Amino acid sequence: MKELIKINSRDNVVIALRNFTAGETITVDGNSITLLNDVEKGHKIALTDIPEGGDITKYGYPIGKATQPIKVGEYVHVHNVRTKLGEVFDYTYNPHFSELPHENKHLTFNGYRRKNGEVGIRNEIWIVPTVGCVNGIAEQIIREFKAEVNPTGIDGMEVFKHNYGCSQLGDDHVNTRKILGDIAMHPNAGGVLVLGLGCENNKIDEFAESLGDYDKSRIKFMSTQKVQDEVADAIALLKEIYAEVSQDVREAVPLSELKVGLKCGGSDGLSGITANPLVGYFSDFLISQGGTTTLTEVPEMFGAETILMDRCITEEVFDKTVHLINDFKQYFIDLKQPIYENPSPGNKAGGITTLEDKSLGCTQKGGIATVVDVLKYGERLHTKGLNLLSSPGNDLVSTTALGASGCHMVLFTTGRGTPFGSFIPTLKISTNSELAKNKPHWIDYNAGPLSEDKTFDEGLEELVAKIIRIANGEKANHEKAGFREIAIFKSGVTL
Incomplete structure (x- = not known):
């Protein structure tokens, strides 16, 4: 079993693959080195003397500089190394490309082909709240739907709770709508109920518009303030979604x-x-x-x-x-x-x-x-x-x-x-x-x-x-x- 690994030939440190104790001798690149400290598995040992300010090299690149002189065989870590990184930089494009070492094996997996051509690896029904205020209602809806329908033929039902959708401005508001919209459109969902409250700034009609072209038989919307019995109405919508999703079958996909x-x-x-x-x-x-x-x-x-x-x-x-x-x-x-x-x-x-x-x-x-x-x-x-x-x-x-x-x-x-x-x-x-x-x-x-x-x-x-x-x-x-x-x-x- 390996006890040490030197990742790149340019490295001046070696990685311990077991715990070492001070006084043990290791051999790297034909050189015998006596350890000056205990070193735990996954930590670094100096292969050469490194002066104060000298580079610590791992993976063939500098990972920091020595804050004090480091002797060969010494433990190298936060006590004697600090970052070399600066702030915002200008960069130059120096393209270098590598050929990948693999051939196409023409493998397949069994997924769900959606109407828009995308493929999912799960066929679940999701509730996506537009605002955190309805998280609890969403959980209640799923509990009562499962008790009434006992759904089979799908991979699961989930509500993805979050704290946002209201009291947000600028990029935060935009990010919330984008992420929730991306989730609603994800092909791992066979169907989605987007559940709103009604007074949030992540307005449910604007949310629906942001989705663009979507499958209206599989993505449905409900604002809980606009109905008398939000649980019963939501269950009715989920039954419509479930009727579609439960018919989906996996097929071979590249x-x-x-x-x-x-x-x-x-x-x-x-x-x-x-x-x-x-x-x-x-x-x-x-x-x-x-x-x-x-x-x-x-x-x-x-x-x-x-x-x-x-x-x-x-x-x-x-x-x-x-x-x-x-x-x-x-x-x-x-x-x-x-x-x-x-x-x-x-x-x-x-x-x-x-x-x-x-x-x-x-x-x-x-x-x-x-x-x-x-x-x-x-x-x-x-x-x-x-x-x-x-x-x-x-x-x-x-x-x-x-x-x-x-x-x-x-x-x-x-x-x-x-x-x-x-x-x-x-x-x-x-x-x-x-x-x-x-x-x-x-x-x-x-x-x-x-x-x-x-x-x-x-x-x-x-x-x-x-x-x-x-x-x-x-x-x-x-x-x-x-x-x-x-x-x-x-x-x-x-x-």
Whole structure:
């Protein structure tokens, strides 16, 4: 079993794959090194003497600079390293493209073909509240509908509660309407009841108009203040929707129709070694099949953004990527907050030292494919291939944004573990085997053996098979537990 990994030949640190104690001797690149400190699994050890101000190099790129002289064999972390990152930058387009190492295998999954040509991997009935005031009524409606109808032949019924839809101005109001509209139009929903109150500023008639061309037999609207018995009237509408949805059947669909979001949370020192590069390998594979992946969490691109910029298919996409990065930095600056207040305490405990360290690991989820488009928050996917999406790193907000963009599911890599799930299937991929062993009811796939003896080709084969099973209807662990949530990005005042 491997005990150490040097990720790139240019690196001057090595990653511990087990706990080490001071005085132990390791051998890297033929050199024997005596450890000067205890070092936990996932953390870094200096391979050379590094002067104060010298670069700490991991993944072949600087992840920070030494705040004091660091000796060979010394533990390298937040106590002797800090970020090198600055503020808003000017960038230059230096395109560099790579050929993907996968052939088209012409795989299929069994999905639901919608009237507008889109494909869903679930056939559920959803209630989408226009305003948080009706969250409780929506739950009551579903309870009483299930008791009266005992629905079969569908994959589930959900209400996606939120706190917004009123007392919002400007971008917050627009974002709420966009995200809720994207959810209402998502192909994983066979039918939707949009439930309003009647006095909110997210007006139900304007909401309906914002959807554009929609299937009126499957998306219906009700304002609870305009009816006497809102529960009975809503149940009547749900019966109409259910009559349509219950007739839907799965059919074979090319894997090129699949859209997958890429996300991480609770990263550790193995994230950039196991789970993230495996997801990147899958992203390249899916794109080779003609499919689509979407990478988000903009603050966790800081420090690795030029790698993505150099992979932009055109200068126009490069310019959109520059705006993606700098606009998000400006958001921090406008609110007088530090741009690089990251990684989190859990990240640091797992071995991640700086934002560059985290970002270089995080962006590996995008593989090596060309970036074909950049989406604004709430914007839906237009182009097959690797897309970038504007959203913060917050797990619930960014995963909701991925679903709202049109992704069918999210691959969520984690070194610490989390039980949550969004309104679309959210597969948890553990970076280490200990997490998978301790939380089997959270974790859907264990990438930990990639640090031991499993090859990435073997891991890819297993992960592809798992993803196809999920697309075919197998429930992710959060779906089994009934954890389905949404969160909407908010940046302004509340009235």
